[in-house]
Amino acid sequence: MEMWIKEEQIADAAMTYKIKETLVRKQTEFQDLAIVDTYAFGRMLLLDGIVQTTIKDEFVYHEMITHIPLFTHSKPKNVLVVGGGDGGVIREIMKHPSVEKAVLCEIDKCVIEECKKYLPEISSELENPRCEIFVGDGIKYVHEHKNKFDVIIVDSTDPFGAAEGLFGGSFYKEISECLTDDGIFIAQTETPFYLPEVVKKVFNDAKEVFPITKLFMAAIPTYPGGYWSFTIGSKKYDPANPNSENIFDVKTKYYNGDIHKASFVLPNYIKNLINN
C-alpha cells in the first residue's frame, strides 16, 4: 500500500508527498501536529495540515529569517523568537557569538517536545545554555517586556487561526516597544504570488510602525509558490544595505553576504504590490 499526504497550497492546487511512515500525529491544545517521514524531503512537520519544515529544505527558511536581521544589527545580544518551536531559528542564532541570550517563546509545548524527539537536526540547539525556553503566549510576552531585545523574529504559522494575532499593526506596535532603540523585527509574510493582499497589508502595517521597512524573498521548495516573503522592520539599520564588515563567515547552505543584499531586489509584480 502506498501512503501519500496532500497539502492544498491554494484553492484547487495541491502538493502530494509519498510517505514512509507517520512518526507522530496528535491533537495538541492548539493544533493538529504531525511529523511524517517523506521519501522526497525526509522528515516533515505539519501543523493543521500545513507543511512547516522539512529536513531537506529547512535551511533556506531558517538561515534567511535569522542571518538577515542578525547581520544587519551590528552586535545583537538579546534575541526573541516568537513561535519557532522546532528550534531551527535558535540553531542559526547560536552561530552568532555576540548573542548572550535567545528566548524562544512558543505557545505549544508539544511542538518543542516532538521536534526534539523527531527532528534533532533542526532542534539541536534548544538545549544550548544561551537559549531560554518560555512556553506561553507571544503577544503577552512581548507586551510584558519593554525595551529588551535587539532582534525579534516572528517565526509563526500562517496568519489564519492561531497565529492571526501575530500579524498586524497593533502587534507590531508592541513589538517596537519590546525592541531596543536600534532594534530589528522580522516575520515570515507568506507568498506574494498566491496571497498578494496579505503581503501588502502586512507590509503596510509594519511600515506604519518602523522607520525602515523592507521586504525580501527566498526560494523555499516546499512552501506554496516556492518563493517566500519576509518583512523586516528596523529602527536604525537598513537591512538591505548591511555593513559588509559585520558579516563574518558562518556555515550556511543558502545565506551569504551577496545573497543578503540581492534578496531585497524585487521582481516588478512584488515591487508594485508593496509600493502601491
Next chain:
Amino acid sequence: MEMWIKEEQIADAAMTYKIKETLVRKQTEFQDLAIVDTYAFGRMLLLDGIVQTTIKDEFVYHEMITHIPLFTHSKPKNVLVVGGGDGGVIREIMKHPSVEKAVLCEIDKCVIEECKKYLPEISSELENPRCEIFVGDGIKYVHEHKNKFDVIIVDSTDPFGAAEGLFGGSFYKEISECLTDDGIFIAQTETPFYLPEVVKKVFNDAKEVFPITKLFMAAIPTYPGGYWSFTIGSKKYDPANPNSENIFDVKTKYYNGDIHKASFVLPNYIKNLINN
C-alpha cells in the same frame, strides 16, 4: 465530478491541479500534447505530462530567458529560438526594436498550432512580420547556419527524451559557431534543488565552449522546486554586469534592470555546485 491532473515533479512528490476542462489532448509525431484549463493557473500546456507553461505564471520564464540575453547584448539584430513553439519568447523578443528578425525553430508544428488556438496571450506575436517560423530539427538548423545570430535562446523541454540532444557539449559547440563574434547563448537548465547533477553538467559543458559562462535563477511557481536555473554562455559581454544604459523601459511583470543583476547572485548550495 472533480477532475484533477497530477504532475510528478520528482520521484514521490507531485503537484495536482483541479481542472475545468481539457481543451486539447493529442499524440503528435513527437509527444503527448495537452492544454487544460486549471482553476488555479488558468490554461496550461503540458508535453508528455510535464507542465510547460501556464497563463498565470508564464511571464517569469519568458521574460527572464529573453530579456537577460537581449539586454546583455547591445543591439541584437538576429535572434534564434530553438523550441519555444508556444510563442512566449517571441512575444518578449518583439519588445526589442533592434531585432530585425527572430527565427523560431520548433520541431513540433502541433505545439505552434494548438498554442495559437488556445493560448493567444502567449502566442500573440507569432504572426509578427519580424518573426519567421521554421518547423524542423533545431540541431540541424543550428548546424546549417554559421555566424548568423546575435542571440540563441534554447527554450526546450527537459533533457530527457526528445530534447536530450539540445543539452551538452557537442550541441553547444555548434551553437557557438552559429553565433556571431559577440553572440550570446541561453538555455533553461532545470532545478538545482532537485537535479543538481544535471545543472552542474550542463553548466560545465557550456563553460568549455564559451569564454563567459554564468548561471542565474528565477522563481517560477509551477516548475519543480519553484526555483529555476538558466545557463548563459557569452563570447564578449558579461551577462551579470550589463551596461545599464542599454536597458530601456520594457513592459514586464518580473524583469527589471536590478533583478537582472540580482538573479546572478547565487545561494551557497548553487554556487558550490557550479564552482566545484
